Amino acid sequence: MTIFLSTLMVGLRLGSIYALIALGYTMVYGIIRMINFAHGDFIMVGGYTLVFTMPVMTEKLGLPAWTGVVFAIIVCAIVGVLVELLAYRPVRKKGTGMSALITAIAMSLILENLAQAIPAIGPNPKIPQVIFPASSLTLAGITIDTTTIYTIVVAGAMMVLLTLLVKKTSFGRAMRAVSENKKAAVLMGVSVDRTILLTFAIGASLAAVAALMYIAQYPLVFTTIGSSLGLKAFVAAVLGGIGSLPGAMLGGLIIGMAESFTVSYISSAMADTFVYLILIIVLLIRPVGILGKNVREKV
Amino acid sequence: MSMLEIEDLQVYYGRIHAIKGVSLSVEEGEIISLIGANGAGKTTILHTITGLTKAKSGKIVYDGHDLLSIAPHKIVKLGLAHVPERRQLFERMTVEENLLMGAYFRTDKAAVRYDLGRIYKLFPRLNERKSQIAGTLSGGEQQMVAMSRAMMSQPKMIVMDEPSMGLSPILVKEVFGMIKEMHDLGITVLLVEQNANMALAIADRGYVLENGRITMSGTASVLASDDGVRKAYLGDR
Ligand SMILES: Nc1ncnc2c1ncn2[C@@H]1O[C@H](COP(=O)(O)OP(=O)(O)OP(=O)(O)O)[C@@H](O)[C@H]1O
Numbered sequence: 001m002t003i004f005l006s007t008l009m010v011g012l013r014l015g016s017i018y019a020l021i022a023l024g025y026t027m028v029y030g031i032i033r034m035i036n037f038a039h040g041d042f043i044m045v046g047g048y049t050l051v052f053t054m055p056v057m058t059e060k061l062g063l064p065a066w067t068g069v070v071f072a073i074i075v076c077a078i079v080g081v082l083v084e085l086l087a088y089r090p091v092r093k094k095g096t097g098m099s100a101l102i103t104a105i106a107m108s109l110i111l112e113n114l115a116q117a118i119p120a121i122g123p124n125p126k127i128p129q130v131i132f133p134a135s136s137l138t139l140a141g142i143t144i145d146t147t148t149i150y151t152i153v154v155a156g157a158m159m160v161l162l163t164l165l166v167k168k169t170s171f172g173r174a175m176r177a178v179s180e181n182k183k184a185a186v187l188m189g190v191s192v193d194r195t196i197l198l199t200f201a202i203g204a205s206l207a208a209v210a211a212l213m214y215i216a217q218y219p220l221v222f223t224t225i226g227s228s229l230g231l232k233a234f235v236a237a238v239l240g241g242i243g244s245l246p247g248a249m250l251g252g253l254i255i256g257m258a259e260s261f262t263v264s265y266i267s268s269a270m271a272d273t274f275v276y277l278i279l280i281i282v283l284l285i286r287p288v289g290i291l292g293k294n295v296r297e298k299v
Numbered sequence: 300m301s302m303l304e305i306e307d308l309q310v311y312y313g314r315i316h317a318i319k320g321v322s323l324s325v326e327e328g329e330i331i332s333l334i335g336a337n338g339a340g341k342t343t344i345l346h347t348i349t350g351l352t353k354a355k356s357g358k359i360v361y362d363g364h365d366l367l368s369i370a371p372h373k374i375v376k377l378g379l380a381h382v383p384e385r386r387q388l389f390e391r392m393t394v395e396e397n398l399l400m401g402a403y404f405r406t407d408k409a410a411v412r413y414d415l416g417r418i419y420k421l422f423p424r425l426n427e428r429k430s431q432i433a434g435t436l437s438g439g440e441q442q443m444v445a446m447s448r449a450m451m452s453q454p455k456m457i458v459m460d461e462p463s464m465g466l467s468p469i470l471v472k473e474v475f476g477m478i479k480e481m482h483d484l485g486i487t488v489l490l491v492e493q494n495a496n497m498a499l500a501i502a503d504r505g506y507v508l509e510n511g512r513i514t515m516s517g518t519a520s521v522l523a524s525d526d527g528v529r530k531a532y533l534g535d536r
């Protein structure tokens with residue numbers, strides 16, 4: 001029973017990190033029907049920003065290390081906006097779906113290479129300082145470390161906030177309008193370009209929070225940290241139904257759970273196999289993903 | 300000065316020359332009908348007015364603003380609303396969310412709420428269905444939402460693209476009733492229609508568009524009694 005419960009908590013923790021990242025894929029897909037392959041690399045950008053800013057927060061300002069996330073969010077949002085502004089937008093206005101796809105793959109590689117070229121980063125992994133001091137809580141007979149609890153609570157709060165933003169605010173309506181019918185959105189006075197930019201900024205900010213939570217648990221930052229993490233989150237987004245926000249959250253949780261339970265009960269070597277097996281089975285039964293709709297843009 | 304003045308407008312889709320030197324004007328307070336067969340270029344003209352399609356050359360001046368040099372999403376803020384062909388509702392949003400989208404750029408939230416209430420009073424059917432997903436409404440209800448959505452932007456002028464398309468005769472009457480009511484509120488109307496009978500009955504003046512060119516224009520009554528127009532657009536044999 002304790003193994004089951006702690007496996008569940010680990011699954012929740014992993015799942016909420018995947019969900020935060022999956023939201024970025026799904027939001028961008030929802031609004032421009034493109035897979036932003038560079039999204040995983042925003043985690044790397046956030047991770048290094050944390051590595052460099054946390055010491056400043058703790059040593060110079062006497063603040064807790066996690067407050068470095070403010071900078072991570074800012075830097076990630078800026079990088080997300082720049083990627084859209086300098087690469088995706090010009091290609092989208094000229095090219096085809098295929099050229100957009102290639103551009104996204106290229107941006108991912110470029111971000112990783114650029115990071116390596118920065119002398120302060122270099123080829124060797126960096127170990128960030130301790131983010132949440134080790135401590136644990138005993139609840140109903142099981143011991144949970146506080147990082148896990150923080151991760152679940154923070155990710156949950158971010159998801160609630162994002163849902164409120166999209167469902168209840170004027171900006172959220174504009175986002176959905178652009179996603180559904182760009183021409184009609186323009187007739188309502190919505191700036192499509194600006195809405196897309198903000199979507200990138202929000203998605204990248206969520207990746208920055210995910211980076212904080214991830215390296216709080218696994219304290220190692222390297223230039224390709226985003227590729228496997230990003231891939232899993234992308235799988236989560238597709239599993240849940242790409243373009244659907246609740247789908248991304250659900251997909252993230254399922255992938256996290258699958259991974260955690262496979263590691264606990266079967267073998268850690270099989271974790272990825274199970275993740276992809278679930279994806280294939282779900283897509284065979286429901287090609288649009290669990291909560292996906294057939295998205296079709298009116299032109 | 301006219302409310303809307305179009306001068307020698309030329310529009311291309313790639314190599315297709317869709318609008319070949321159209322000039323027309325709409326005075327404040329008028330209802331103008333633009334009639335023409337399928338593919339004549341009616342939608343293209345409306346799209347060019349509100350910036351959805353780029354013009355090759357020509358001039359479009361609305362209320363003193365040069366529309367061809369204004370970012371498309373800023374045009375509705377000048378008081379010029381567009382009820383597009385096939386309604387183009389946000390089909391996955393509720394009726395109320397669609398109406399709020401019409402007021403997207405407005406910052407006077409209290410006044411927006413007030414206008415929303417007025418629309419619900421005017422169309423109790425929309426009030427009953429405000430939480431319904433717009434894509435599940437009937438065609439007539441959708442047209443009602445499309446026109447109300449435009450009203451939510453507090454327009455001085457509305458351009459409308461075949462609002463009667465696909466509707467039963469009773470609903471067509473209702474839609475034209477709505478256009479009259481909008482006009483009574485002081486809104487200037489440029490109406491594109493294939494239903495020339497109704498369109499000319501409601502209009503002050505009309506233009507006939509054929510193959511990207513204006514071939515005839517005049518007061519609605521003169522056009523409605525013209526033999527050529529009657530043959531081509533009013534179903535006379
Ligand atoms: N996106 C486009 N690409 C290429 N050609 C187009 C495009 N849109 C319209 N056209 C062409 O331009 C011409 C005018 O089309 P438009 O839609 O303006 O006509 P319309 O008068 O509104 O017709 P309808 O009554 O059928 O709505 C047509 O020949 C049409 O085929």
Ligand SMILES: [Mg+2]
Pocket residue numbers: 341342343384460
């Ligand atoms: Mg048309």
